[in-house]
Amino acid sequence: MNKTTFPKILEKRHKLPRWLKLLLKILFGIFLFIIVAYMALAFYVNTHKKEILASITAEINENINGKLVAESMDPTFLQGFPRISLRLKNVIVKDSLYNDHKHTLLEANEFNISINSFAFLRGALEIRKIEIEDAKIYLFVDENGYSNSSIFKSKAEKKAEQPDGGSFAEVKNFQLHNVSFVSDNQKGKKLFQFIINDLNGKLKYDSDGWDADIKLDAFAKSLAFNTKHGSFIENKKLNGNFDIRYNEEAENIVISPNDLDIGDDEFNIKGKFNIGKKNSEFSIGIVADGILWKNASNLLSNNISKQLDRFDLEKPIDVTCDIGGDLNSEGDPLIYVKAKIKDNRLHIPDGIVDNCNFTGIFTNEFVKGKGFNDPNSAVKLLNFTGNYKEIPFTVDTAIINDFSKPIASGTFKSQFPLEKLSNAVDKDLLVFSNGTADVSLKFKADIVNLEITKPIFSGLVNIKDGDVTYAPRNLRFKNTNVALDFTEKALLIKNITLQSGKSVVNMEGDIENFLNLYYTDPERIVLNWKVKSPQLHLGEFLGFLGSRKTTRIAKKKTSKSTLSENLNFLFEKSNVAMNVQVDKFFYNKFYATDVKANVLLSETGMFIKNARVNHAGGFMDVNGSLTQGKTLNKFAINALVKNVNIEKFFYAFNNFGMESMSSKNLRGFLYSQANITGSISNDGKLVTNSMNGTIDFDLQKGALVNFEALKSAGKFAFPFRDLDNITFTNLNGKLDITGEKVKIHPMKINSSVLNMDLAGIYSFGKGTNIALDVPLRNPKKDKDITDEELLEERRNRGIVIHLLASDDEDGKVKIKLVSKKTSENAVETNKSE
Structure with missing residues (x-):
């Protein structure tokens, strides 16, 4: 600043209005007074700390139902200017009943307050600001409802104590720093805890x-409205x-x-x-x-x-x-x-x-x-x-x-292409294509260990025109229609149409107590089926033979099993009881009509009861079982055959494995009772040499046509007899089947060409050994005799030749002439066998 500037300022100050100069002097005086008073007050506070601390604690204690104690106090003048700021050290606040519950309301390392300076000069203590640092606040409510927060007096209490209207000054500001706050309500079982x-x-x-x-x-450590939860x-x-x-x-x-x-x-x-x-x-x-x-x-x-x-x-x-x-x-x-x-x-x-x-x-x-x-x-x-x-x-x-x-309930609805089920069901179990599904189910289920278990359904599931493959048995169904009606007591299955190849099957059924058994004991589930079919080709269902194919799906159903696992376990363990009616039945060469049967399918196999089959002009009554294995399936059949055309019967069963005689050589009507066991392969073929059992038969109006083995032997012995068509009035006998061998019990054969007695062993392999006693007397000479005793007496008159039918090294059956003794020995040997 140069020498000419300062005089100019003085010159300007002297030019101020007088009233402004006076105002400035007054303001300066007031400011100076405040500074002097504040310094005097600060000096007083600093020299009378104990007295002021006692005054503050006394003033606070008069306004609470309890006691505040501070270890020391220090002024912090510049912090709250123009107020006086005081820092209380190690402050403890307890309510009046502390000795009963032992919970301190406040413990603070620093408790800072700002008081009104002018009120303090008048001798009054007015706290305007509170600042608490490094403290613990613990609000407590005991089981009877008493709270240490009752330390703060109500307005009514204050008025009663200070009827002149005076009160503890109102705090305008408050601050908390690093304070632990706990609200422990033991009556309400509530715990609120925060770090502020x-x-x-x-x-x-x-x-x-x-x-x-x-x-x-802040930081919330607990906001528990119920400490149990x-x-x-x-x-x-x-x-x-x-x-x-x-x-x-x-x-x-x-x-x-x-x-x-x-x-x-x-x-x-x-x-x-x-x-x-x-x-x-x-x-x-x-x-x-x-x-x-x-x-x-x-x-x-x-x-x-x-x-x-x-x-x-x-x-x-x-x-x-x-x-x-x-x-x-x-x-x-x-x-x-x-x-x-x-x-x-x-x-x-x-x-x-x-x-x-x-x-x-x-x-x-x-x-x-x-x-x-x-x-x-x-x-x-x-x-x-x-x-x-x-x-x-x-x-x-x-x-x-x-x-x-927990219990879950609701109503589930869905409409979708059936092939979408392939995303929910394992393809190693079921494969879906074509068709639609319409689902509307009410459900109710328990929730155990946070898992939905044992859902109970009621409602409908409709499947239309669906193609389904059951992979474990490689069964394919086309244009399938199914209506599933879930009720509280049963599963009703209606309007089912299955098409597999040329077969068409219509079914309906029910499962009593389905859902309960499904979750508790699936082995006891029985599906009661009514099965009707205009035509059924058994070969298309050969997948039911043999054991189910091994899949990746778990074999044991558990509470956490998937849908595929549960379905797989159900298909494997449940039983099916079928009442079957088939108009036309086909299996390889076998053809039957008006088939009726009761069939039970289980995990181990199939059981047939009271089956009747119309076949070859007659009928067959069958009871039996099929036990499944990995490669072979054992069967047992008890069959009654009546008035069946033997030519068609042998044709249907592939001549029962015989090579020397076929259906073309046979005529007549068969009556038979058979008890047979054996094995069938998984592709439905009879296992050679597996049959065992007995057959009693009666062939009426029978004939042996163009049987080369007999013609070759008889053309020399009976050159003038008709060996091309040998008729039988009545032919009956008993056969024991053991593996590849059939034991022919002694039987009499009376035919149009010759009579014979035979007994022995017929083998599907090697070991055929049949003894034949053949009278050379022409049966036509006795055709008019009706007396059975006389007929039997004349039957063996004349020459009787003894033949032995046995196989050679190539397995072909040859008939040769033997002595009577050799023939009798062969019969005795066959009897002993």
Whole structure:
């Protein structure tokens, strides 16, 4: 600054108006007075710390029902200028009944207060600001409802003590830093615990109470409305602002809607708390837009989150939560959570639901008036739609209620192409193609260990024009129609049409007590079938022979088994009782009509009872069984044959494996009783040498036509007799079958060409040894004799030749002339065998 500048400033100051100069002097005097007074006050405070501390504690203690104790006090003048700031060290606040419950309300390393300087000069103590650092606040409510928060006197108590209207000065600001806050309500079994990093609050008072503007930075360790069930927002960061209104007359605190960060998500929070002795009800409203399912679940108590954690949604959802109850009541408050899910992807224990839409609601008061508890808790899913493994479905309302023993219920509906089932059922079990399915089922299921178990269904499943392959037996069905009617007592199966190759089968049936047995004892399941078919080709169902093919599917059904595993176990273990009526029946060369039978299919095989088959002009009554094996299937048959054309009968059964005689050589009508066991391969062929049993037969009006073995032997012995067509009036006998050998019991044959007695062994392989005694007398000479005794006497007159039919080295049967003794020895040998 040069020499000419300063005189100019002085010249300008001298030009100020007089009144302004006077005002400046007054303000400077006031400022100087304040500085001097503040320094004097500071000097006084610094030299009278013990007296001031005693005064402060006495003033506070007069306004509380308890006692505040501070170890020391230091002034911090510049911190709260122009107020006086005091720092209290090691402050302890206890209520009047501390000796009974032993819970200190406040322990603070530093308790800073700012007091009104001018009021202090008048001798009054008015605290305007409180700041607490490194402290513990413990609010306690005992089992009888007493709380150490009663240390704070009510307005009525203050008026009674200070009728002149004086009161403890209103705190305008308060701050908390590194403070542990605990609210332990043992009467209501509630525990709230927070670590408050920073809390800044400003208070405005009026005649009705006060308003607080609070900024919070904290960490929630527990917000347990029921300590038995765990905490809400456990171990979550809290950051946000609160606008709080306290109404002293109504004795309630109202929190206006404000945004609060909990963890990594933002919420809008509002609430109301009644803090009077007669009314301790509260309500909290929470809104979260765009929160992930897992994040929302992690904010809830364990008894709720463990149910919700069974599921997950990939996209954020909108959630609202209302909590209400009584702070002094034991048990949970009312909890009502609502979430809207749109175009989301839902993960469930059994898979994924795509294009998921629903409104989800949780409440712990499912039935009004029955309390807020697990037995009265429920989850509702409204207007549920989605795609499960590409199968679209809808559920109008699904409910999971009673969290102590959870039960799920609802109505499931779906319409979809049948081939979509291939995504849900293992292809090693069932393969679907073509056709449609229409499902409408009401369901009810227990939830055990957080898994849905033993669902009970009622409703309909309709399958139309479907193609299905049952892979373990390689059975294919075309144009299949099925109607499944699930009732409480049974499964009714209606209007089934199966087509496999040329076969068409119509069925209906029922399974009594189906669902109960399905879950508890599938081996006892019996499917009662009524089976009708206009034509059935058995060869197309040979997959039922032999054991089921080994698949990748688990063989034992468990509570966590998949749908494929459960179906596989059911098909393997259940039994099928069929009442069969077939108009036309085909198997290789065998053809029958009007087939009727009762058939039982089980895990081990097939049982046939009271079967009647019309075949070759007669009929067959059959009872039998088929026991399945890996490569061979054992059968047992008890058959009665009446009036069956023997030519067609032998043709149908491939001549029973005989090579020297065929159906072309036989005529007549067969009557027979047979008990036979044997083996059939998995492709339906009779296993050579496997048969055992007995056959009693009676051939009426029989004939042996062009039987080369007999013609070659008789053309020399009987050159003038008709060996091309040998007729029999009546032919009966008994055969014992043992493997490849058939034992022919001694039998008499009376024919148009010759008579003979025979006995021996016929072998399908090697070992044929049949003795024949043939009288050379021409039977035509005795054709007019009717007396049986006379006929028998004349039968063996004349020359009787003895023949032996046996196979040579090539296995061909040859007939040779032998002595009587050789013939008799052969018969005796065959008898002994």
